[in-house]
Amino acid sequence: MTTTRPAHAVMVLVSRRARPGHEAALEATWARLSEVAATFPGYVGGQLIRPGDSGADGDERLFHMLFAFDNPAHLRAWQASPARLLGLQALEPHVEGHAVVRELSGLDHWFTPSATTPATPPPRWKVAVVTWLGIYPTVLFLFLAVAPWLDAWPLPLRTAVITCLVVVLMTWLVAPTLTRWLRPWLHARPTAT
Incomplete structure (x- = not known):
């Protein structure tokens, strides 16, 4: 008999830099993407962290988009969905550079090191x-x-x-x-x- 560990809530934090003058369009596109995500099973919530909200980045065009799902399987279903792909394509004209994606669980997102702190997470x-x-x-x-x-x-x-x-x-x-x-x-x- 095999046992599996219980599923736990997971979050994905996606960091994207807005093209100059596209900040409002990025926010509107993210809002639509979040509305679509909310229709998927296990969606817990989402949050857009605007430049300056986190107090640590110093980049006036760096946005962080947080998506939370109740377990890894539901997150994977969202990530593999055509609806998410369409949303990312709609976001692309408003961003520059590559996405930085981090998967977090629990309270990890409060303690994720910034570029100015060591890469090792605290104990x-x-x-x-x-x-x-x-x-x-x-x-x-x-x-x-x-x-x-x-x-x-x-x-x-x-x-x-x-x-x-x-x-x-x-x-x-x-x-x-x-x-x-x-x-x-x-x-x-x-x-x-």
Whole structure:
């Protein structure tokens, strides 16, 4: 009898540089591509990270497109689809250079090294510490500031709102800020003794 490991959510981060003056067209094309991806089984969500949103790139035309699926098989089905190929062809007139594609899982996208940091990812225990340092105050703040307004709502709905706000705050504010502040510690090389 063979057993298989349970599937896990996966994300693909695609980095593309917009042609000068094509930034708005790139965004509109990505939005259409994301709408098509949403019709595929297992699609969890997508996000367009505009130049400057990540705070680390310094390239005013570098966009990052994130697609998330609930398991690798659903991601592969999307990647092999004619609909995705048509979307990529529609994107091509608005970009220059080659795509940089990274497959991520879990919280990896918050801790992916930039061009100015070492290529070695931080140890898992450091990722766990930084993740907790971001999630704890974020959840505490939301329970103090938002939860009282939701007291009359059913528990599943309250939980959905709070967790959605945690994800939004962690993705666009807390995690990028913490990883920028703690980058020297996250990517510190062990000292020889």
